[in-house]
Amino acid sequence: MIEFKDVYKSFGDKHVLRGINLAVNEGELVSILGPSGSGKSVTLKHIIGILQPDRGEVWVDDQLVPKLSRDELQELRKHIGVLFQSAALFDSMSVKDNVAFMLRMHTKMSEAEISQRVAECLEQVELGGVEELEPDELSGGMRKRVGLARAIAMKPKYILYDEPTTGLDPKTAIIIGDLIARLQKTLNITSIVVTHDVKLACDISDRIALFHDGKVAAVGSPDEISKDDNDMIRKFMEGQL
Amino acid sequence: MKPIILFYGRIGTNFFVHFYRVCYYLGAAVGQLRYLHFYRRQIIEQMYRVGIGSIPLIAALSLFTGLATTIQTAYQISSYIPKYIVGSIVFQSEMLELGPTLMALVLAGRVGAGIASEIGTMKVSEQVDALTSMGVDPIGYLVMPRILAGVAMFPIIIIFAVVVAVGGGHYAATTMMGVSTADFVRGMKEVFRAKDVWVGLTKATVYGGIITLLGSYMGMETDQGAKGVGRAATSTVVSSSSFILIMDYVLTRTLLKFS
Numbered sequence: 276m277i278e279f280k281d282v283y284k285s286f287g288d289k290h291v292l293r294g295i296n297l298a299v300n301e302g303e304l305v306s307i308l309g310p311s312g313s314g315k316s317v318t319l320k321h322i323i324g325i326l327q328p329d330r331g332e333v334w335v336d337d338q339l340v341p342k343l344s345r346d347e348l349q350e351l352r353k354h355i356g357v358l359f360q361s362a363a364l365f366d367s368m369s370v371k372d373n374v375a376f377m378l379r380m381h382t383k384m385s386e387a388e389i390s391q392r393v394a395e396c397l398e399q400v401e402l403g404g405v406e407e408l409e410p411d412e413l414s415g416g417m418r419k420r421v422g423l424a425r426a427i428a429m430k431p432k433y434i435l436y437d438e439p440t441t442g443l444d445p446k447t448a449i450i451i452g453d454l455i456a457r458l459q460k461t462l463n464i465t466s467i468v469v470t471h472d473v474k475l476a477c478d479i480s481d482r483i484a485l486f487h488d489g490k491v492a493a494v495g496s497p498d499e500i501s502k503d504d505n506d507m508i509r510k511f512m513e514g515q516l
Numbered sequence: 517m518k519p520i521i522l523f524y525g526r527i528g529t530n531f532f533v534h535f536y537r538v539c540y541y542l543g544a545a546v547g548q549l550r551y552l553h554f555y556r557r558q559i560i561e562q563m564y565r566v567g568i569g570s571i572p573l574i575a576a577l578s579l580f581t582g583l584a585t586t587i588q589t590a591y592q593i594s595s596y597i598p599k600y601i602v603g604s605i606v607f608q609s610e611m612l613e614l615g616p617t618l619m620a621l622v623l624a625g626r627v628g629a630g631i632a633s634e635i636g637t638m639k640v641s642e643q644v645d646a647l648t649s650m651g652v653d654p655i656g657y658l659v660m661p662r663i664l665a666g667v668a669m670f671p672i673i674i675i676f677a678v679v680v681a682v683g684g685g686h687y688a689a690t691t692m693m694g695v696s697t698a699d700f701v702r703g704m705k706e707v708f709r710a711k712d713v714w715v716g717l718t719k720a721t722v723y724g725g726i727i728t729l730l731g732s733y734m735g736m737e738t739d740q741g742a743k744g745v746g747r748a749a750t751s752t753v754v755s756s757s758s759f760i761l762i763m764d765y766v767l768t769r770t771l772l773k774f775s
Contacts, residue, residue, distance in 0.1 A: 323649045345653075352651035363646035366637070377650050380554075 276300055277322060277433065277467065282331035284317055291317050293489035295331070299467055304459045306468040306476035308500075309486030310511065315469040316360070318486075319435050322467070323355055324348045335433070353381055356426030360438040362418040364410040364425070370397070371406035374425045381429065396424040399461075400454060416447035423454065427462065434458070436468040440475050448472065452479050473512055477501065485511065541655065541733050545663050548656035558661040566627055566662070566728070567669035571676065573626060574619055578677040581614055582606065582684025590693045599695045603703025606685035607678075611716045612772075615678040617764050620670070620723035624756035628731040631662055632752040635735025636745040644736070659732040663725060670724025671717040678716070715771045722763055727756045 277299040284292040291314045299305045307315045320326040321333045324340050333340040335351060343351060364373050374393045378384055384392070390406075397403050400420040405413070413421060419439060426434055439455060440448035456479040459466050470476055476483050477497040485493040485500060485508060493500060493508050501512060552559070589605045635658055638644050647654045682704070689695040734748040734755075 320645075325645055325648055349651040349653070352649055355649070357646070357649040359642045359646055359649075361642050363642035365643055365646075366641075377652075380650070380652055 276334070276336060277465065278332075278334040279318065279321070280332040280334070282318075282321065282328045282333060284314070284321070284326065284328050291489055292328070295486075295489070295491055297484050297491055297494065299465060301465055302463055303481045304456070304466040304468065304479060305482045305484060306470055306480040307484050307486055308470060308473065308476045308511070309492075310471060313486040314489045315471075315486055316437055319357075319437055319467065319469050322433075322435060323352055323357065353377070353429055354432045356429065356431035356434040358419065358422045358426050358434065358436045358439055360441055362410075362422035364413075364418055364421055366410055368410075369406065370408050370410070370413070370421050373410070373421060374406075374428050376425065377429045392428060393424075396428050397421075399427065399458065400424045414447075415443050416450065419443065419451055420454065423451075423458070427458065430462075432464060434464055434466045436466065436470070438470055439468060440470065440472050448475065455479055473514065487511070537737070538729065538733050541659060541736065542663075542729055544655045545660040545729075545732075548653065548660040549664075551653075551656050555656055555661055558657060559664055562661040562665035563669055566665040566724075567672060570623060570626060570669075570673055573622065574673055574677050575680050577622055578615070578619065578680040579684040581618060582610065582681030582686075583688045585609060585614065585681070586685040586688040587692065590689070598699075599689075599693065600699035600703035600706075602685070602689050602693065602695055603700035604707040605703075606689075607682055607704040608707050608712060610678045610681045610685070611712050612768070613764075615674050615681060616716050616719035616723060617760060619674060619677045620720070620727065620760045621757055623670070623673070623723075624727050624753050624760065627666065628727040628752040628756045629749040631728060631731030632734040632738075632748040633745050635659075635732060636738030636748040639736060639738045640741050640744060654736070659736065662732050663728045666724035666728030667721055668724075670720040670727075674716060674720035715767070718771060719764065719767050722767060723760050726759045726763065727752075730756050730759070 279295045279297045282292050282295040283290075291312075295314070295318060297305075297318075307318060309315050317326060321328055322335060322340065324343065327341050335355075338347070338351060340348070340351070364370075365376065368376070371390070371393050374396050375389045378389045378392060393406060394403065397405060400423050402417060402420045402424065405417070405421070410418060410421070436455060439451050443451060452475045455466070455468065458464070459479070468476065468480065477500075480497055482494060483497055483500045484491050487507060493503055493505065495503070500508065503509065548555070585606050586602055589602050590599075593599075593601060635644070638658070644654045644658070647657055686697065686700050689700050690697055731752045734752045738744045738748045
């Protein structure tokens with residue numbers, strides 16, 4: 276379970292998070308939806324300890340993330356896969372080396388076992404046979420899928436998606452959305468998707484948390500959020516905010 | 517008067533902030549030496565890139581430095597000074613000054629700017645965050661191997677540079693000035709002191725550390741996309757070159773006096 280309790284975060288005099296309260300249950304897929312600058316990605320970075328809250332608590336299972344030691348944090352991160360907005364593939368490595376990165380750094384698997392696991396992960400994102408390609412030979416959608424294969428390589432308990440469909444054409448965005456939903460079901464993991472793509476959030480989420488102005492404006496199922504008659508929520512869902 | 521005080525005050529404050537941050541990175545990189553075995557692949561790769569990768573450039577530049585130094589030395593000495601002194605001056609100036617310092621200035625561009633732009637690009641494209649999210653410390657994976665490679669490989673590069681420069685000097689002396697090989701070697705032997713080698717290698721080690729540390733620091737602190745990467749590379753060359761020349765004075769004064 277991932278839980279935010281009254282989390283505040285500022286950068287200089289810019290108050291990005293102003294008291295976030297949100298709980299994500301085991302096996303759930305929660306989308307954090309909101310306009311640019313509402314603190315969605317900042318929230319995600321608190322889960323893996325890249326950012327520390329100014330105030331409040333961030334819990335992952337029974338661990339209070341800001342209080343973890345360096346080694347405890349490294350250990351926690353092995354169980355959390357992250358798909359970055361730009362996919363953040365390592366330019367200097369092939370697709371295989373990117374997907375195998377954590378396996379080589381954190382496990383004692385043999386090269387044969389690593390190759391097999393890499394092939395499995397790439398198959399799961401429907402991208403078999405691209406092991407030897409370099410990141411600059413991949414399209415935007417392929418990069419995201421390789422990033423996703425890298426995120427699931429260590430069989431994580433949680434996956435965090437940062438704007439998974441940003442920069443993709445509508446057709447590829449739908450494919451990535453389907454892939455996220457399918458992985459959620461087949462791997463039975465807990466997922467948080469940060470996005471401003473209303474359609475994606477409604478299609479794949481168990482619940483949606485709508486962020487506005489550094490706060491959680493509403494939480495509920497896609498149906499509940501869509502039917503909410505709050506003016507701000509309605510405007511956002513209709514793409515007017 | 518007040519704006520001037522504010523201007524210089526801001527420069528002074530910035531300098532100390534950067535100095536503190538550089539010291540932080542150095543301390544963190546030293547702390548990562550505990551995980552040498554974990555990062556052994558990166559260390560070997562960086563040693564290859566910093567060391568072997570610099571050899572062609574250093575070979576070409578050292579050759580011309582040796583040639584020029586010899587010709588200038590021959591021009592400067594009067595006719596009643598024995599010509600074998602050319603070998604003495606070329607060897608000592610290459611070992612103590614030109615080899616380490618001049619080559620370090622060149623490597624500030626090749627190695628330092630390369631490190632800053634590589635790490636800077638990784639920073640702005642979220643690759644550094646990706647490393648962190650995967651339970652890998654960026655200081656251990658990116659910074660420590662580069663600093664270690666600089667400190668270990670620069671002395672080797674400089675030895676190579678001095679050998680090539682002296683070879684070039686010998687060629688110029690024997691073909692253009694009529695100095696025999698025996699005289700050139702005699703001149704070198706007369707001034708050879710082990711402490712000169714020690715001083716030259718100490719300088720190379722310090723310069724290697726400065727260039728790789730500042731390159732890594734500038735890279736890790738990069739923001740604002742391609743513009744930031746360009747700025748990081750430029751800042752690395754400017755700050756490394758400045759510190760190399762300052763440390764050249766400090767080391768020459770302390771080490772030669774001490775010796």
